[in-house]
Amino acid sequence: MSMFFETIRMSLASLLHNKMRTFLTVLGVIIGIMSIISLMTLVQGATDMVGEQLASAGGNKLTISTFGDQSKAGLTEKDLEQFEVLHNVDYVSANVTGKLTVSGGGESTNGVMVKGIDGNYYRGSTDVLLAGRLLYPTDLESQTTVAMITSGLSEKLFGEMSPIGHTVQTNGISFTIVGVLDSMSPSVGFGDMLFVPRTTASNALNFGLIKAMDVYLLDTEISSETQGLVEDTLFTIFNENENAYSVFDMQIFMDMMGEIMGTMNQLLVGIAAISLLVGGIGIMNMMLVSVSERTNEIGLRKALGAKPQSILMQFVLESVFISMLGGIVGTILGIAGSFAVGAILQVTPTVTFGVIALAFGFSAIVGLVFGIVPARRASMLNPIDALRSN
Amino acid sequence: MSESLLTMTNVNKQYIMGDVVFQALTDINFSVEKGEFVSILGPSGSGKSTLMNILGCLDIASSGDYELTGSNIKAMTENQLADIRNKKIGFVFQNFQLLKKQTALDNVMLPLIYSGVSLAKRRERARTMLIEVGLEDKIMSRPNQLSGGQQQRVSIARALVTNPDIILADEPTGALDQKTGAQIMDLFQQLNKEGKTVIMITHDKKIALKASRVMHIVDGRMQKYVEGVE
Numbered sequence: 075m076s077m078f079f080e081t082i083r084m085s086l087a088s089l090l091h092n093k094m095r096t097f098l099t100v101l102g103v104i105i106g107i108m109s110i111i112s113l114m115t116l117v118q119g120a121t122d123m124v125g126e127q128l129a130s131a132g133g134n135k136l137t138i139s140t141f142g143d144q145s146k147a148g149l150t151e152k153d154l155e156q157f158e159v160l161h162n163v164d165y166v167s168a169n170v171t172g173k174l175t176v177s178g179g180g181e182s183t184n185g186v187m188v189k190g191i192d193g194n195y196y197r198g199s200t201d202v203l204l205a206g207r208l209l210y211p212t213d214l215e216s217q218t219t220v221a222m223i224t225s226g227l228s229e230k231l232f233g234e235m236s237p238i239g240h241t242v243q244t245n246g247i248s249f250t251i252v253g254v255l256d257s258m259s260p261s262v263g264f265g266d267m268l269f270v271p272r273t274t275a276s277n278a279l280n281f282g283l284i285k286a287m288d289v290y291l292l293d294t295e296i297s298s299e300t301q302g303l304v305e306d307t308l309f310t311i312f313n314e315n316e317n318a319y320s321v322f323d324m325q326i327f328m329d330m331m332g333e334i335m336g337t338m339n340q341l342l343v344g345i346a347a348i349s350l351l352v353g354g355i356g357i358m359n360m361m362l363v364s365v366s367e368r369t370n371e372i373g374l375r376k377a378l379g380a381k382p383q384s385i386l387m388q389f390v391l392e393s394v395f396i397s398m399l400g401g402i403v404g405t406i407l408g409i410a411g412s413f414a415v416g417a418i419l420q421v422t423p424t425v426t427f428g429v430i431a432l433a434f435g436f437s438a439i440v441g442l443v444f445g446i447v448p449a450r451r452a453s454m455l456n457p458i459d460a461l462r463s464n
Numbered sequence: 465m466s467e468s469l470l471t472m473t474n475v476n477k478q479y480i481m482g483d484v485v486f487q488a489l490t491d492i493n494f495s496v497e498k499g500e501f502v503s504i505l506g507p508s509g510s511g512k513s514t515l516m517n518i519l520g521c522l523d524i525a526s527s528g529d530y531e532l533t534g535s536n537i538k539a540m541t542e543n544q545l546a547d548i549r550n551k552k553i554g555f556v557f558q559n560f561q562l563l564k565k566q567t568a569l570d571n572v573m574l575p576l577i578y579s580g581v582s583l584a585k586r587r588e589r590a591r592t593m594l595i596e597v598g599l600e601d602k603i604m605s606r607p608n609q610l611s612g613g614q615q616q617r618v619s620i621a622r623a624l625v626t627n628p629d630i631i632l633a634d635e636p637t638g639a640l641d642q643k644t645g646a647q648i649m650d651l652f653q654q655l656n657k658e659g660k661t662v663i664m665i666t667h668d669k670k671i672a673l674k675a676s677r678v679m680h681i682v683d684g685r686m687q688k689y690v691e692g693v694e
């Protein structure tokens with residue numbers, strides 16, 4: 075054991091003695107590890123971000139669109155109840171939409187998306203309520219004429235003034251505004267929107283039957299099973315016409331995304347690994363030079379009782395040290411770099427213990443692999459020849 | 465009669481270069497007893513270093529037997545030879561062979577690394593050895609801060625530090641002026657008086673005659689030195 079520490083001491087001393095050369099050699103590994111680390115953390119960060127966005131858009135739901143046919147144009151309020159009782163269904167949220175001209179505050183805007191929603195609409199969303207309140211189930215039951223307005227539309231109609239309590243008119247119906255929703259909310263996009271009770275929209279605004287519905291799941295692991303149950307129910311409702319509806323599982327899409335990002339990650343890391351290979355060749359080159367420069371020293375050590383394996387270990391360790399040193403510096407620079415680039419790209423890099431462990435493992439392996447040839451050469455030197463060499 | 469430390473029986477050494485065979489040593493029969501101070505005298509190219517390499521287990525005889533403290537060197541593995549060099553033999557080289565980047569202390573500690581001695585013990589023993597060869601004020605000096613005689617003292621300290629059975633010195637005064645050379649010879653004589661076995665190789669008759677027994681080697685053949693025969 076004392077021999078092992080002694081070998082470490084000798085390796086470090088020799089590396090420190092040739093600071094400039096060591097630094098230049100280490101640079102190759104630094105660049106390699108730095109690119110691997112920064113690429114991996116950035117791609118992982120981007121993957122996590124996309125994943126989060128998709129999840130907030132509904133990773134735990136099945137999205138149903140109905141196209142209807144002559145016999146049945148869409149879903150009724152009563153049809154919805156059939157889905158609520160299915161196994162693994164948490165709740166459903168259905169809506170009806172139309173594009174209408176909305177006026178109020180003396181102004182008027184056309185092409186406004188008017189959405190008839192229910193009390194569950196906001197349970198699965200991350201939309202931001204700026205003022206007032208959401209729609210209540212009682213609004214649906216009594217088909218009240220209240221509405222929520224997006225902040226962008228409110229500004230167009232009412233300017234700086236709070237729209238709460240004021241009314242807007244559309245399709246000849248007057249709605250009292252009870253809430254303001256941030257236009258930047260995920261489900262809003264960048265358009266102007268007006269949210270009203272679904273029942274009011276279906277009837278008073280003549281939007282008719284339900285064309286879109288989200289079925290929220292308790293357990294996403296068994297989403298395909300639930301999808302089967304939902305499809306069976308739709309099949310019955312639409313008189314066995316499969317073309318009248320479609321069911322989209324967000325989870326499948328997210329899994330696919332994850333796979334694509336994973337492949338991309340591997341590809342990028344593969345490319346970065348090539349630069350590490352170049353770094354490794356640099357180490358091998360330096361070690362070969364070092365062995366031939368120190369032929370005399372090796373011969374002396376052997377004459378004084380060093381076994382081939384001690385010499386081998388001395389040089390392998392030296393090479394592993396350089397490489398690991400590059401690994402450490404490269405990891406630090408790589409993380410710093412990925413945060414710098416991430417700040418520009420607005421991506422938060424994901425730094426995991428695994429990535430760091432991988433970088434260290436990689437650099438150790440590079441040192442080992444590229445150090446073994448020069449070290450073997452050193453260990454096999456004939457002490458008589460080696461002693462003569464100065 | 466005291467016990468025999470090493471014995472060479474019919475040792476031959478050939479160097480083979482392509483299809484040229486060079487006979488460097490021929491029928492060497494030679495033994496050294498414990499506590500002796502033997503010098504091997506011979507002109508340049510006579511095979512002194514070749515003999516020293518075999519005595520020091522750095523090389524193996526082409527034929528014949530070499531027994532060192534009872535074991536036959538022919539049967540040894542490379543690792544066993546390394547152990548023998550480490551524990552039984554102390555080398556003193558003509559050109560000192562010190563590590564230039566390291567202090568006298570580090571240089572003297574070097575063989576002990578390969579004996580598995582702990583750092584603290586290595587330091588202590590190397591320091592004791594350096595004091596013994598008269599270098600107490602040069603312990604932390606590097607070779608380029610030392611005179612030739614001092615460097616050779618460091619290398620003698622290094623040869624002694626493992627407490628070996630034999631000190632093997634190849635032209636230990638070859639790189640030194642006469643006065644310093646004489647001082648180094650005094651040191652060897654003193655070590656011999658303290659009980660160390662010393663085998664010294666030299667081409668200098670005056671130096672050789674300081675030993676208690678002088679062997680003569682000419683063209684790879686060895687015999688007892690007789691005054692007047694060159």
Ligand SMILES: Nc1ncnc2c1ncn2[C@@H]1O[C@H](COP(=O)(O)OP(=O)(O)OP(=O)(O)O)[C@@H](O)[C@H]1O
Binds near residue numbers: 479
């Ligand atoms: N590795 C080798 N290959 C071939 N020939 C060798 C080798 N080593 C030594 N010789 C030859 O063997 C002979 C003896 O060499 P050696 O080095 O033993 O002489 P030496 O007595 O030590 O001489 P010097 O006093 O000059 O050091 C020389 O002729 C030399 O050329």
Ligand SMILES: [Mg+2]
Binds near residue numbers: 512513514
């Ligand atoms: Mg010689």
